Amino acid sequence: MFLNQTTHWLTQAFEKVYGLTTDPKQLLLSPTKKEFEGDFTIVVFPFVKELKISPEAIGEAIGTFMKENDADIIDFNVVKGFLNMTYSDDFWIRIAKNIPIGSYGTFPKNGKKVMVEFSSPNTNKPLHLGHIRNILLGWSCTKIFEANGYEVIKTQIINDRGIAICKSMLAWKIFANGNTPSSTSIKGDHFVGEYYVRFEKEFKLEYEGFQYTDMGIAVFEKNKKEGQDFDSFFKEYKNTYFNTYSQLGAEAKQMLLDWEAGDPNTIELWKQMNQWVYSGFDTTYNTLGVTFDKVYYESDTYLLGKDAVQYGLTKNVFYKKEDESIWVDLTDVGMDHKIVQRSDGTSVYMTQDLGTAMMRYKDFQVDNMVYTVADEQDYHFQVLFEILKRLGEPYADGLYHLSYGMVELPQGKMKSREGTVVDADDLIAEVIAEAQNNTIERGEVAEMSIEEQNATVKKIGLGALKYFMIKVQPKKRMIFDPKESVDLQGQTGPYIQNAYVRIKSILRKNDSTASNFDKYLSLQPQEKVLMQLVMEYPNVISQACKDYDPSSVANFAYSLAKEFHKFYHDVRILGAESEEAKSFRLHLCNIISDILQRSMATLGIEMPERM
RNA sequence: GGCCCCGUAGCUCAGCUGGAUAGAGCAACUCACUUCUAAUGAGUAGGUCUCAGGUUCGAAUCCUGACGGGGUCACCA
Numbered sequence: 242m243f244l245n246q247t248t249h250w251l252t253q254a255f256e257k258v259y260g261l262t263t264d265p266k267q268l269l270l271s272p273t274k275k276e277f278e279g280d281f282t283i284v285v286f287p288f289v290k291e292l293k294i295s296p297e298a299i300g301e302a303i304g305t306f307m308k309e310n311d312a313d314i315i316d317f318n319v320v321k322g323f324l325n326m327t328y329s330d331d332f333w334i335r336i337a338k339n340i341p342i343g344s345y346g347t348f349p350k351n352g353k354k355v356m357v358e359f360s361s362p363n364t365n366k367p368l369h370l371g372h373i374r375n376i377l378l379g380w381s382c383t384k385i386f387e388a389n390g391y392e393v394i395k396t397q398i399i400n401d402r403g404i405a406i407c408k409s410m411l412a413w414k415i416f417a418n419g420n421t422p423s424s425t426s427i428k429g430d431h432f433v434g435e436y437y438v439r440f441e442k443e444f445k446l447e448y449e450g451f452q453y454t455d456m457g458i459a460v461f462e463k464n465k466k467e468g469q470d471f472d473s474f475f476k477e478y479k480n481t482y483f484n485t486y487s488q489l490g491a492e493a494k495q496m497l498l499d500w501e502a503g504d505p506n507t508i509e510l511w512k513q514m515n516q517w518v519y520s521g522f523d524t525t526y527n528t529l530g531v532t533f534d535k536v537y538y539e540s541d542t543y544l545l546g547k548d549a550v551q552y553g554l555t556k557n558v559f560y561k562k563e564d565e566s567i568w569v570d571l572t573d574v575g576m577d578h579k580i581v582q583r584s585d586g587t588s589v590y591m592t593q594d595l596g597t598a599m600m601r602y603k604d605f606q607v608d609n610m611v612y613t614v615a616d617e618q619d620y621h622f623q624v625l626f627e628i629l630k631r632l633g634e635p636y637a638d639g640l641y642h643l644s645y646g647m648v649e650l651p652q653g654k655m656k657s658r659e660g661t662v663v664d665a666d667d668l669i670a671e672v673i674a675e676a677q678n679n680t681i682e683r684g685e686v687a688e689m690s691i692e693e694q695n696a697t698v699k700k701i702g703l704g705a706l707k708y709f710m711i712k713v714q715p716k717k718r719m720i721f722d723p724k725e726s727v728d729l730q731g732q733t734g735p736y737i738q739n740a741y742v743r744i745k746s747i748l749r750k751n752d753s754t755a756s757n758f759d760k761y762l763s764l765q766p767q768e769k770v771l772m773q774l775v776m777e778y779p780n781v782i783s784q785a786c787k788d789y790d791p792s793s794v795a796n797f798a799y800s801l802a803k804e805f806h807k808f809y810h811d812v813r814i815l816g817a818e819s820e821e822a823k824s825f826r827l828h829l830c831n832i833i834s835d836i837l838q839r840s841m842a843t844l845g846i847e848m849p850e851r852m
Numbered sequence: 853g854g855c856c857c858c859g860u861a862g863c864u865c866a867g868c869u870g871g872a873u874a875g876a877g878c879a880a881c882u883c884a885c886u887u888c889u890a891a892u893g894a895g896u897a898g899g900u901c902u903c904a905g906g907u908u909c910g911a912a913u914c915c916u917g918a919c920g921g922g923g924u925c926a927c928c929a
Contacts, residue, residue, distance in 0.1 A: 266869095274872065284871055286909065296909085322909085323872060363929090403929075480928095539929095566927060575855075583927040590929050619856060620924055646857080647922080685889065701891085713865065716857065718922065725864070729891050731877040732865080739891050747888050796866060799876080810884095810893045852891070 243776050250311040254303045272773040279325025286322040296322035330762045342835045346778045351390035357383045359613035360397040364518045365405040365437045367430040368665035377711050379613035380531050381791035384843040389786040398537040407496040412440035422517050430521025444489050545596025550582050558631045609639035616644040646718035675727035676702035685851045697849045704846045708734030711844050712795040740802035741848045744834040758825035767808040774801050798840045
């Protein structure tokens with residue numbers, strides 16, 4: 242948008258010199274690489290074929306025209322097919338003056354409404370590392386949408402029902418002796434999680450005991466596959482055992498039936514345990530700085546979708562088999578047959594999701610819905626979106642699965658059975674403690690009040706953790722090394738925070754109020770590089786939205802911080818060689834601190850004023 | 853096996869709507885704090901961009917195929 246004038250003159254140049262009408266896409270300018278002279282570059286290769294003239298000759302002719310006609314361009318050079326143009330200092334100063342500090346890179350309201358779903362935990366366990374990636378992605382996505390002019394509704398669907406929570410409930414009933422989170426001083430979600438683990442432990446004991454009973458041995462002999470040994474058989478048989486012989490399994494299943502029947506005692510216990518979990522989640526969300534506008538509960542939605550199924554039948558989107566189960570045939574688009582209602586008339590996961598999507602549209606009339614869910618569910622969402630399209634839902638073209646790769650540890654996948662799951666609260670505490678260790682001896686921080694110190698350390702620790710996770714493209718699998726996540730140097734959140742803090746320190750020390758740099762006519766290369774980055778920022782924000790990709794914002798913020806650090810090192814700001822230079826550099830500092838602060842806010846990362 | 857995603861420096865990642873000699877950080881080694889915050893900067897070293905074809909003036913980027921890694925193919929969620 243700052244280069245419209247250049248594009249205009251380039252169009253004129255091709256028109257006047259060669260009588261050629263150009264497509265604006267062919268006239269895209271890019272910042273000139275550091276090794277070459279110039280500020281912005283256009284590639285003339287694409288015109289060679291049409292004009293049957295050498296690239297060098299085209300570059301020379303167009304460059305000459307531009308230098309003569311476009312007042313901004315004071316010089317040019319041609320290297321092979323690249324026309325590098327040098328801009329006047331007036332140009333840079335005009336751009337710098339026109340940056341709207343405070344709102345730069347935010348777009349006007351576009352009248353569209355988008356719902357973004359993220360986090361969506363189960364209520365039987367605390368949040369873990371995988372949830373953190375999900376939450377950070379979803380959250381920054383909402384911020385990116387807002388910057389692009391959307392109205393955003395942040396939501397999560399809580400999986401608050403089912404056999405898992407019944408396991409926790411049962412274990413609590415049997416083993417807790419009436420203990421509660423407050424009586425034990427354990428955070429609610431962890432408290433409930435402990436009973437889930439307890440159930441699994443007790444179940445395992447029961448199962449191992451069963452295997453050597455007469456009945457267990459008989460089951461093995463009857464059901465084993467050809468040549469299968471005892472241990473591998475029972476490894477596979479676990480689920481079947483849970484559903485058939487297990488006493489604990491039977492009790493948990495009975496609890497689920499009681500819940501579905503609305504048994505008051507069961508419902509009361511269920512509500513109580515979920516409440517504990519929610520208060521625990523709230524603490525974690527609060528620490529991470531995320532909020533939701535609307536919460537859906539699976540207990541409210543798990544029966545939804547039956548109307549949709551009936552509607553789909555009448556529209557011949559679905560078909561019924563002889564056993565009364567209902568299916569959809571997606572083979573014509575390279576997918577499969579998929580069940581949408583069981584033969585006993587009950588809903589499956591897909592049905593719930595159909596119903597929930599419809600409910601959300603009814604609630605908010607959104608144009609778009611974004612589902613932040615790990616990539617193991619890629620196929621599920623392909624199917625879901627295809628069905629919604631076939632049902633003719635009005636928002637069907639505005640659906641997006643924000644799919645992300647699993648988080649793995651250096652030693653491999655997280656496995657709850659092996660106790661390698663990284664707990665969200667533990668991790669957060671760890672990064673903050675690490676920030677504390679590295680901060681305590683620094684003079685700046687020592688002067689602060691305790692409250693201010695704590696707030697700063699929290700911003701730094703969380704900044705490190707969040708940046709570490711969000712800088713990776715969503716769809717890529719991620720290796721999470723806890724040691725690296727607390728790094729405060731290099732390409733990290735704190736490095737970017739430090740650039741901001743350095744600016745703030747300068748601005749605090751500045752006592753001159755005059756601001757006039759019209760006559761500053763000796764721009765430094767470091768200043769031009771910074772301005773080139775500044776000019777890109779709105780594109781970064783709009784592209785991140787189109788791509789659903791916060792990592793591009795994270796990488797941009799790093800580039801800007803890096804160039805600022807270099808500028809800071811090479812060029813005096815408060816001690817500049819002239820009043821005009823000082824004034825311009827202070828203005829540039831204001832622009833950069835604004836962009837750093839708001840681009841990082843987009844990622845859910847707060848900036849300290851000192852560190 | 854079918855389909856989907858990934859493969860870039862020792863490690864973690866950018867670059868991918870085709871453009872100049874493929875970039876950062878970490879780790880290793882040097883150097884720079886009487887100077888606006890050294891959580892910084894400068895430098896050295898590190899690459900058959902998994903491989904093979906193809907398209908193109910030009911390919912890490914697009915197409916095809918192999919190889920390697922992951923995911924998914926339930927009347928589970």
